[in-house]
Amino acid sequence: MTTDGQLLRVEMIGPLRVTGPDCVDITPQGAKNQGVLALLMLSPGMRRPRRWVEDKLWSSFAPEQASANLRQALSKLRRSLGPWEDVLGADRSSVWLDPARLHVDVLENEFRIEDGFDLLEGLDVRDPEFEDWLRSERSRFADRVGAARPALPGGLLIRCRTSLNGTGLPEVLGDILANRIGENIAEQVRAWRQSGRHVDAGAEDRGDLEITCDLMDSDGRLHVFAKVVHLPSARILYSKLQPIVSAETILGSDDAICAMIFEAADRTLGRLPLAIENARPEARATALARLALYRMFTFQPDALREADSLLLQAHEVDRNGIYIAWRSLIRTIQMIELLEPDLAALYEETQMLNHKALEQGADNALVQALVSQVRVMAMGDAAGGLELAERSVDRNPAGGFGWLSLAVARMLAGDHRQALDMSRHARSIARHSPFRHWWDLYHCIVSVACNEPHMAIEAGEAAARAAPSFRPAHRHLLALYALDGQLEKARAVAERLARIEPGFSLDRLVNDDAYPVRTLRSKGLLEPIRALL
Structure with a gap:
């Protein structure tokens, strides 16, 4: 059985590079020679028919000349591989590499993601068939990188709405309260606020959170019922019935109203990671930050x-x-x-x-x-x-x-x-x-x-x-x-x-x-x- 210490290591992310177990660089010279290795390493089982390889590297040559060029390239590759020449094999119909003796970075399940690096950088074979093949492989590589890279946070979508129930207050005051709660949430997690007035929105527009501030008049006493709901699950993350002395308490910086806004945002943020999908960056980042705050405010080293x-x-x-x-x-x-x-x-x-x-x-x-x-x-x-x-x-x-x-x-x-x-x-x-x-x-x-x-x-x-x-x-x-x-x-x-x-x-x-x-x-x-x- 071959151990990792006996493997040839091949880097294909960035420029092609081959190193032996002793870390000596044995990368073959010549674009066509490197092209043979690239074609084989990215082929199923690292094996291809000779004619297929010839068509990719010498597509404009007659079959006899292309076959002769491949034989010459294989000879040069064996010399460059030195003691590991038997990694490369060929017979009258096929050419192959021994997968058990190669560690190829791009073939690993977990490969490094480095922005700015492409597959087989600088490899210029100058054959249209090879270039078409290489574009296809780079596109496949880009798709893998995109899938492997953590998803970027798109932000929570927060709907803010209000309603009136027999009050003499204008509806905009409820809007102000709902939006202030939304603003306080958005200070600590990436979020977008959306007007909630359009009641006929489709399911796809429902968003993540809905903040409602319903103004009510009960026997001449004004109240606001504030509620934050996680829309996909209908979980209530926060609710409170708050008396309102006058419109000025909403428009100004009244202690009780400000405390309700601050509390609504804080309670919502504390429960948010339990409500939204853990795979979303917003959930992970918020959970990490909330735990960090609990640790930070202890002042312990x-x-x-x-x-x-x-x-x-x-x-x-x-x-x-x-x-x-x-x-x-x-x-x-x-x-x-x-x-x-x-x-x-x-x-x-x-x-x-x-x-x-x-x-x-x-x-x-x-x-x-x-x-x-x-x-x-x-x-x-x-x-x-x-x-x-x-x-x-x-x-x-x-x-x-x-x-x-x-x-x-x-x-x-x-x-x-x-x-x-x-x-x-x-x-x-x-x-x-x-x-x-x-x-x-x-x-x-x-x-x-x-x-x-x-x-x-x-x-x-x-x-x-x-x-x-x-x-x-x-x-x-x-x-x-x-x-x-x-x-x-x-x-x-x-x-x-x-x-x-x-x-x-x-x-x-x-x-x-x-x-x-x-x-x-x-x-x-x-x-x-x-x-x-």
Whole structure:
């Protein structure tokens, strides 16, 4: 039995190349000689009648001359193959190669897909019969490459519609709500929105998701019933009955309406991979990204690395800038938390990911929000972060991440009261998010900056309840409890930090300027901790 180490390796993707088991290049010279090998290797059983080979390479020659040319070519091929000359066989009627002794790349079930490489590149035999054969083989190869390459994401098709049930509100308000939910979904998965007004659409136009926002008047009280349905299976991914105070609450940035929009999109995205076909890139990319977010918002070192790997895979499936923006936020967390040894390399990579995310998702409000937060947190760029945050909120008034990035940018710019109001609004929008501790943490930090320690304690405690191993929340609570004279609580938090954070100590918290409590340090709120030393 022939082992892989004894096989001749033949590369046909790109220029023809033959190498022996010792990796020595034994590719035959001459286009006609290479043509003989190509014809045989792509033939059934690697065998052909002599006359068939002659017709493909010397179609304009008389039979006697063509036969003589083939004999000469076979002789040269044997000499070039050297010790492996018996791989090539011939008798009076046929010519063949020994398939058991050849490893041909294009014949493997799994072959490399490299854009820009064609079959038998540069092989110019200059015979019309051979050229016709080669065009046919290249077309077959292109079909195989197309079938082997992962399908490109076409995007979800989302229908948005509304109806009125005895309300005095215009129908366009329901359209606005449905489209805002659709926009929030489309920020995190490639999607297209479609008007749902044409009720007689054919089955082929049904799409993937339908978002309905039905406005109702019940005894003078206005409500909207929002629902997201996976059309092929009729599964309800989200539904909620929401009271409406007035039309202005829909047109503006009302807390309750924005929270419903944000929640509808978030719940839909969480259930989407379970509803649509797993073979679709949209399903795979969304599933990878959602898992990555759950890992990322733990702030654990290994989980952050895993989240980065998952987002890299999501981007390979769907070249969407949102996955790069999340990766830039991961790098920022790793820098601030001092989780990786080479901070300079992290900073450079963060900058690169930041720019690349905007290149691929310049009009995506969530990309703008995340890039804004990275610029503020990692680069201290208040002006750049503020500009992007304002663009994000202007594009998506119901974006919880947008309002958070705007609050952080305002805080860094010194507009503390505005920052506090915006942070409160962001926190309210995201109150149903599985990652709400992220908003709680930043409301705690903004409250510290605004000299509101009791408000900061409430937000810090909420973050710690939602995510008991969330280190940043415990760090701030430790300082805030000490400031408030709650020394027993402060000691309990210090003990918890010692369990969940390797290398933690009160001395490091107070005296290490690099330790990630920048706002507490700048406000002088670490001094009360010295009572615990």
